[in-house]
Amino acid sequence: xxxxxxxxxxxxxxxxxxxxxxxxxxxxxxxxxxxxxxxxxxxxxxxxxxxxxxxxxxxxxxxxxxxxxxxxxxxxxxxxxxxxxxxxxxxxxxxxxxxxxxxxxxxxxxxxxxxxxxxxxxxxxxxxxxxxxxxxxxxxxxxxxxxxxxxxxxxxxxxxxxxxxxxxxxxxxxxxxxxxxxxxxxxxxxxxxxxxxxxxxxxxxxxxxxxxxxxxxxxxxxxxxxxxxxxxxxxxx
Numbered sequence: 226x227x228x229x230x231x232x233x234x235x236x237x238x239x240x241x242x243x244x245x246x247x248x249x250x251x252x253x254x255x256x257x258x259x260x261x262x263x264x265x266x267x268x269x270x271x272x273x274x275x276x277x278x279x280x281x282x283x284x285x286x287x288x289x290x291x292x293x294x295x296x297x298x299x300x301x302x303x304x305x306x307x308x309x310x311x312x313x314x315x316x317x318x319x320x321x322x323x324x325x326x327x328x329x330x331x332x333x334x335x336x337x338x339x340x341x342x343x344x345x346x347x348x349x350x351x352x353x354x355x356x357x358x359x360x361x362x363x364x365x366x367x368x369x370x371x372x373x374x375x376x377x378x379x380x381x382x383x384x385x386x387x388x389x390x391x392x393x394x395x396x397x398x399x400x401x402x403x404x405x406x407x408x409x410x411x412x413x414x415x416x417x418x419x420x421x422x423x424x425x426x427x428x429x430x431x432x433x434x435x436x437x438x439x440x441x442x443x444x445x446x447x448x449x450x451x452x453x454x455x456x457x458x459x460x461x462x
Contacts, residue, residue, distance in 0.1 A: 226317050228254060234313065236306040238291060240275040253314065259325070259450045259461040260318045264311050268292070271307075315447075324449045331449045332396035334462055335442050336389050338453060339408065342437045343422075344376065344385045351412075351438045352456035368438065375434040379427065387425035395421060396444060409441035409454075 226234075228250050235246045249270050253263055271292070278284045289295075294305025341347075349368030395408065395417060408418045413433040422432045439456040451462035 226313070231314055231317060234310060236291075236310055238275065241271055242274070245270070245274050250314070253318065254321070257318070259445075260315050260322070260448055261445060261450060261452065261459075261461055263315050263318060267311055267314070319447050322448070324447075326449050328400060328444065328449050329397065331444045331451050332393050334451050335396055335408075335444060336393040338442055338451070338462065339392050339418075340385050340389050342440060343388065343435055344381045346373065347437060349438050350456065371434050375431050379431070379435075384425050384427060388422060388427075391421045391425055392418075407441055407443040410436040410438065412438050 232243070232246050232250050235241075235243075249267060253266065257263060257266060275288060275291070277288060292307055294303055294308055296304050298304055347369075349365050349372055351365065392408065407415075408421075409415045410418065413419070414422065414436045418436070419429075419432050422436075423429050427435065437455075441452075441454040443452045443454070444450070445452060453460040453462055
């Protein structure tokens with residue numbers, strides 16, 4: 226589809242002008258590198274064009290239905306024209322740009338990121354630091370101290386090499402399942418990551434101590450982008 230066709234397929238909205246959509250579409254194909262950025266980019270733009278109204282439940286309900294869909298059609302399909310339009314743009318973006326790299330390279334990038342996060346110096350963070358929470362900040366500081374004290378007792382160089390190989394192999398072996406059951410940490414490592422660390426030589430009792438508190442790293446199915454999730458945030462690699 227052309228940019229003009231995508232613009233003309235925009236689900237009509239009295240609060241969002243055509244010139245806003247033209248600017249939005251052109252920016253996407255001129256500036257955005259990873260298709261996963263498109264959804265957030267469009268929602269951020271259009272939320273500003275069509276803002277909520279305080280103390281107006283009827284207006285806000287109409288607005289929410291427009292952005293997030295509502296009801297079902299006669300075939301019991303969920304009605305979400307705005308979401309369908311974003312998906313149309315995402316698919317066109319992939320069609321024009323294809324994958325950003327081969328999957329094997331993304332597996333290596335994901336593994337290198339894990340090695341940096343696990344064996345490098347990083348402040349343990351569960352989002353409390355960004356929220357300026359005093360008690361949470363103290364917990365993060367203690368967690369960081371525990372991590373560093375634990376790492377000081379381990380052979381980081383040998384462990385990091387073994388862990389890198391095992392993590393890369395894991396992503397390669399789970400290629401068909403990417404996007405599901407990825408390696409992650411929520412204070413403690415996921416079962417798969419825990420098993421990798423133990424196989425690499427990390428004592429079982431220490432796997433939680435050295436892992437970043439809130440992290441997931443996945444490889445996108447469509448373009449092989451590496452998604453690095455932390456607390457309330459995602460980076461595209």
